[in-house]
Structure formats: C-alpha cells, structure tokens
Amino acid sequence: MIYEFMIGNYANRYWFQYDSTVVDLYEFLQCKKIQTNKPLVFKLKDKVSEKRLLSYDFYFSDGPEFISPRLANLLSSNQDFLHDVQLIDATIIVNGRSYSGYKALNFLRLISCIDMNKSEYIPLLESYPDGPKEFYKMVFKENINEQFCMARCEESEGIIVISESLRQFFIENKVKGIDLSTSCNQPIYG
Known part of the structure; x- marks a missing residue:
C-alpha cells in the first residue's frame, strides 16, 4: 500500500521561504541528483516560538521540503530511503538566528x-x-x-x-x- 505524503498539523506561520540562489526550484522536479557545495537556505519571516518550531521533523516551504537534524540522523543509515531521496545540507534562519544540520529532500524516484x-x-x-x-x-x-x-x-x-x-x-x-x-x-x- 502507498500513501500520499501530506502536511500534518503544521501552522501557516511555519512556512519557510526558500532562497533559490544556490539551487533553482526547477531542479528539484527533475528527479536527478543535485550537485552543490553550499547549504540551501530557508528563512522564516514571522517571529515564532523556536522551541515549538524546532520540535518538528518535517518542514515546508515555497521550495523543497526539508527535515530536522534528528530525522536526518535516523534516515542516514536507511539505504532504501537514500536510494530514493537525496539529502542536501540546509540552514534555516528563525528569528534572526541560523541553525544548521537540516536536510532538504530531493526526490530521485x-x-x-x-x-x-x-x-x-x-x-x-x-x-x-x-x-x-x-x-x-x-x-x-x-x-x-x-x-x-x-x-x-x-x-x-x-x-x-x-x-x-x-x-x-x-x-x-x-x-x-x-x-x-x-x-x-x-x-x-x-
């Protein structure tokens, strides 16, 4: 059985803006590996509770989806997942603070x-x-x-x-x- 990947209980103020200067959004629709030496950047324009926001594992933006360092760590040893999805380094900016360790999802299948x-x-x-x-x-x-x-x-x-x-x-x-x-x-x- 298969399931549609859908947003759960995710507040509108948690939608990030994707900075497409490193990798154009169109490249994420190609189902091909993306080569980049720079982390992708996602910014949140609204002031939010960092504790609540950072408790999520999946994040959504006007660009690609991305995941928390916790989930990236859990998935890093799952070879079946890594065959289907490329994890690309990402940095998020929340309330003016930068957080690293996030991974953008590039679907290869x-x-x-x-x-x-x-x-x-x-x-x-x-x-x-x-x-x-x-x-x-x-x-x-x-x-x-x-x-x-x-x-x-x-x-x-x-x-x-x-x-x-x-x-x-x-x-x-x-x-x-x-x-x-x-x-x-x-x-x-x-």
Whole structure:
C-alpha cells in the first residue's frame, strides 16, 4: 500500500521561504541528483516560538521540503530511503538566528502510481491538458510492484508518495509535521 505524503498539523506561520540562489526550484522536479557545495537556505519571516518550531521533523516551504537534524540522523543509515531521496545540507534562519544540520529532500524516484481512469481531475491550465492537474478524487493503483520508500508520482509530479514501510518507520519514530493517516478528504493539487 502507498500513501500520499501530506502536511500534518503544521501552522501557516511555519512556512519557510526558500532562497533559490544556490539551487533553482526547477531542479528539484527533475528527479536527478543535485550537485552543490553550499547549504540551501530557508528563512522564516514571522517571529515564532523556536522551541515549538524546532520540535518538528518535517518542514515546508515555497521550495523543497526539508527535515530536522534528528530525522536526518535516523534516515542516514536507511539505504532504501537514500536510494530514493537525496539529502542536501540546509540552514534555516528563525528569528534572526541560523541553525544548521537540516536536510532538504530531493526526490530521485518517479513512479507511476495514480489510476487515472478511477481518479477525478481536471487540468490546472486548459491550454496545457497534459500538465499539472487538480484532483477531486485520487485513486492509487493497486499492486504496485516497484519497490520504493518515497517518490514523485509520474502522473502528477507535485504529488509525493511514501511506502507502507516508510510510513511505519515515521510512526515508530514519532515523526512530527506530516499526516500519517490513510485518508484525505480535501481537494488534492499536483
């Protein structure tokens, strides 16, 4: 079984701004390794409780997702995960203070996983029918034989999926910041 990677109980004021001067956001959609010697930078414009914010493991931005040093350490020995996701050094700036040890996620896998015949969707741009889609109902394919931990959906690259084993890993390690339930009752954009 596969699950959509979704934001959990994550406050709007915790959305970071991605500084794309080091790596352009478009490169993260290519599912290829990214070469950089500089850490990526994510800034939070609002004043927040650092203690509460830094308790999360997954963070979201107007660029790539990134993870805490704790989760990066837990995943650093998981070879299946590292086969599917490149971890890129990142620094975050919160309340004017800089924190290192974070890792941006660059998804290297692209799998066909959405049953387009059973799903309900429309193109986001009428002039580009094969482009991004707005899903009203998304149905994953059954019996996906490809082994993976985390990947982009071939049918809609903005949608990220995780495997059952990775989901269980996140549950066992009490990962905070993502929704690990099995249902989604809202429109899905990808």
